[in-house]
Amino acid sequence: MQQEKMFNDQRGFTLIEILVVVVILGILAGIVVPKLLDRPDEARRTKAAVQIKSIEEAVSLFKLDNGFYPTTEQGLDALVTKPERGRIPKRYRDGGYLKKIPSDPWENKYIYLSPGIHSEYDVISYGADGEPGGEGNDADINSWEIE
Secondary structure, X not given: OHHHHHHHHXXXXXXXXXXXXXXXXXXXXXXXXXXXXXXXXXXXHHHHHHHHHHHHHHHHHHHHHHOOOOOOOOOHHHHOOOOOOOOOOOOOOOOOOOOOOOOOOOOOOOEEEOOOOOOOOEEEEOOOOOOOOOOHHHOOEEHHHOO
16 A cells, blocks of 8 residues: 555656746747857957967976977977977977967967067967957957956
8 A cells, every 4th residue: 555655656747847948948048049159259269368378388387397488480389299499408298298289269370489579478369360460359369468
């Protein structure tokens, strides 16, 4: 008798409850998704800033190990493979400092200057147009302006 009562006490969701949840999720998706899709350029600019910060960390580790920053001539490739020209690092980390140098979100190479114009080194993405300067989505993303 108690077993029958246990089976009768089990409750599940009714079809109406499930449909209400599905409708609410559909309404939320209809409101949120278009707002996210309207901001792809902002997302790309944020991704570039994050990648620049990652590159800066790798450059700092390179300097910590070797006592100097890679030169402009050595470029960001010095973070992946040990430089063979210019000043050769003596304590280069096995495996490098990055697995690979990312392209910016617009598939352009990052610009690296050392010594930099604004600090000891500069890392720059030229933005959506791939050209220096610009406004809005075409504006440069500069390492010295990222907080």
